[in-house]
Amino acid sequence: MSESRISLKTSEVIGGAAAGVAAMQAGSRVHAEGGDLIKIGLVGCGGRGRGALINALSNTATQNLKVTAIADAFEQPVRATEKLCRSEKPDFFSVPEEQMYWGIEAGKDLIEKSNVDVVLLCEPPGIRTRNLLLAAKAGKHIFAEKPVATDPVGVRIALEAAEIAEQKGKILIVGHHLRYEDKHIEPIKMLHDGAIGDLVCMRIYFNDAGVWTRPKQAGETEMQHQLKNWYYFNWLSGDHICEQHVHDIDVMNWMAKDQHPIRANGMGGRQVRISPNHGEIYDHHTVEFIFDDEVRGLSYCRHIPNCWNSFSEHAIGTKGTLDIEGHGRSVLKINGKEPQVWRRTYDGHQKEMNVLFDAIVNGKKLNAGKQGAIASMTAILGRLATYSGVEISWDAAFKSTLDLFPKKLTWDADIAPKPGTDGLYPCAIPGAINLADWGM
Numbered sequence: 001m002s003e004s005r006i007s008l009k010t011s012e013v014i015g016g017a018a019a020g021v022a023a024m025q026a027g028s029r030v031h032a033e034g035g036d037l038i039k040i041g042l043v044g045c046g047g048r049g050r051g052a053l054i055n056a057l058s059n060t061a062t063q064n065l066k067v068t069a070i071a072d073a074f075e076q077p078v079r080a081t082e083k084l085c086r087s088e089k090p091d092f093f094s095v096p097e098e099q100m101y102w103g104i105e106a107g108k109d110l111i112e113k114s115n116v117d118v119v120l121l122c123e124p125p126g127i128r129t130r131n132l133l134l135a136a137k138a139g140k141h142i143f144a145e146k147p148v149a150t151d152p153v154g155v156r157i158a159l160e161a162a163e164i165a166e167q168k169g170k171i172l173i174v175g176h177h178l179r180y181e182d183k184h185i186e187p188i189k190m191l192h193d194g195a196i197g198d199l200v201c202m203r204i205y206f207n208d209a210g211v212w213t214r215p216k217q218a219g220e221t222e223m224q225h226q227l228k229n230w231y232y233f234n235w236l237s238g239d240h241i242c243e244q245h246v247h248d249i250d251v252m253n254w255m256a257k258d259q260h261p262i263r264a265n266g267m268g269g270r271q272v273r274i275s276p277n278h279g280e281i282y283d284h285h286t287v288e289f290i291f292d293d294e295v296r297g298l299s300y301c302r303h304i305p306n307c308w309n310s311f312s313e314h315a316i317g318t319k320g321t322l323d324i325e326g327h328g329r330s331v332l333k334i335n336g337k338e339p340q341v342w343r344r345t346y347d348g349h350q351k352e353m354n355v356l357f358d359a360i361v362n363g364k365k366l367n368a369g370k371q372g373a374i375a376s377m378t379a380i381l382g383r384l385a386t387y388s389g390v391e392i393s394w395d396a397a398f399k400s401t402l403d404l405f406p407k408k409l410t411w412d413a414d415i416a417p418k419p420g421t422d423g424l425y426p427c428a429i430p431g432a433i434n435l436a437d438w439g440m
């Protein structure tokens with residue numbers, strides 16, 4: 001039994017009945033429809049931030065809301081968000097110039113200086129963790145994109161934030177949108193109810209071509225460069241196993257009845273991501289996650305063009321199988337019977353906002369913070385396993401003092417990782433890591 005086992009209360013589990021109403025308890029009814037205007041603040045005005053904001057403003061629970069504050073490290077994304085809202089949602093945009101924040105701590109400014117009720121945290125993950133804690137302490141309702149942390153110290157901060165939000169009776173949901181899609185919810189409930197027998201093994205995939213690079217520009221400080229090219233630095237993204245594959249990792253934990261693995265081993269490396277623009281992260285990881293009763297979760301993620309791609313999750317039981325495509329269909333096969341098929345009929349990104357605002361206006365209690373932190377911790381465990389090449393236990397990883405966040409968050413801060421004279425950043429070499437350097 002894992003010493004630092006984290007268990008979830010019903011109100012902290014999204015997926016199944018919780019995505020509807022059953023797992024929500026009555027909370028304070030502070031923003032009932034027709035009552036006070038709900039003021040929304042967005043932190044991180046990139047692609048997902050703008051999408052999440054439009055989803056929030058399009059929610060099906062209430063139209064009694066406006067965006068009143070927006071924040072980003074840079075002015076340009078703030079202006080792009082303003083332009084988008086003025087053209088697509090003009091009736092819901094009411095952001096005075098003094099509530100448009102840019103700067104390295106723009107999220108902190110928005111949370112502490114604007115009087116928004118709800119914050120949408122869509123900045124790079126490593127920045128999000130501390131904003132999540134600030135927002136929880138400030139008593140905001142929160143939508144936090146995934147992952148909520150990139151290192152074990154950050155996971156513990158996220159767990160603290162979840163606890164504070166719970167105590168303050170505020171809603172906290174995390175951007176694991178698959179938790180809100182019926183084509184995941186219904187077959188996973190059947191799996192939990194024993195439809196395919198005892199769970200033996202799971203496989204999960206996030207294989208695709210990879211994402212953008214944002215090369216360093218003349219005159220940029222290292223901090224400016226890393227915040228723009230954030231995907232390629234572990235303190236900001238946690239590597240793609242954490243930043244993207246965390247969706248499937250969360251589904252793996254969900255299929256295992258919201259348990260987390262107790263140990264992991266893996267291998268990974270970089271074959272095509274070898275340039276100054278690719279920072280320090282790998283382009284492929286394979287991890288064997290081991291749960292109680294020796295149930296296996298086999299995880300594969302790759303960011304290499306022109307290869308076999310898949311965004312999917314699979315379970316093998318003693319009496320059948322479940323195969324779910326992230327954006328496609330789900331097939332549950334009970335041995336000897338006709339397969340049952342679900343198709344994706346709607347997008348969980350919109351549904352999660354419908355659920356968030358329904359909970360706010362109807363005074364429901366909903367907190368997915370712990371669930372999100374466990375998914376992030378599981379992804380971090382996988383990264384520590386592939387980077388080190390040795391088996392790592394959940395307990396050792398969860399308790400580790402590994403803290404990648406810079407000591408100072410200023411534009412001219414001296415931060416790690418540092419590029420060599422050839423512009424390349426060092427990356428982890430399996431077999432050559434001293435676990436004591438990770439506080440383990």
Ligand SMILES: NC(=O)c1ccc[n+]([C@@H]2O[C@H](COP(=O)([O-])OP(=O)(O)OC[C@H]3O[C@@H](n4cnc5c(N)ncnc54)[C@H](O)[C@@H]3O)[C@@H](O)[C@H]2O)c1
Pocket residue numbers: 043044045046047048049071072073074077103104105106107122123124125127145146147175176177227228243244
């Ligand atoms: N749930 C999903 O399906 C999904 C999809 C895409 C992205 N995401 C998540 O959303 C987050 C953002 O991704 P994206 O695709 O929008 O990236 P992006 O690069 O388009 O946007 C990130 C934004 O954050 C800003 N930023 C950087 N440092 C900041 C700081 N200190 N304070 C405030 N803002 C800062 C950047 O300037 C940029 O505008 C990531 O965590 C990503 O994993 C989730």
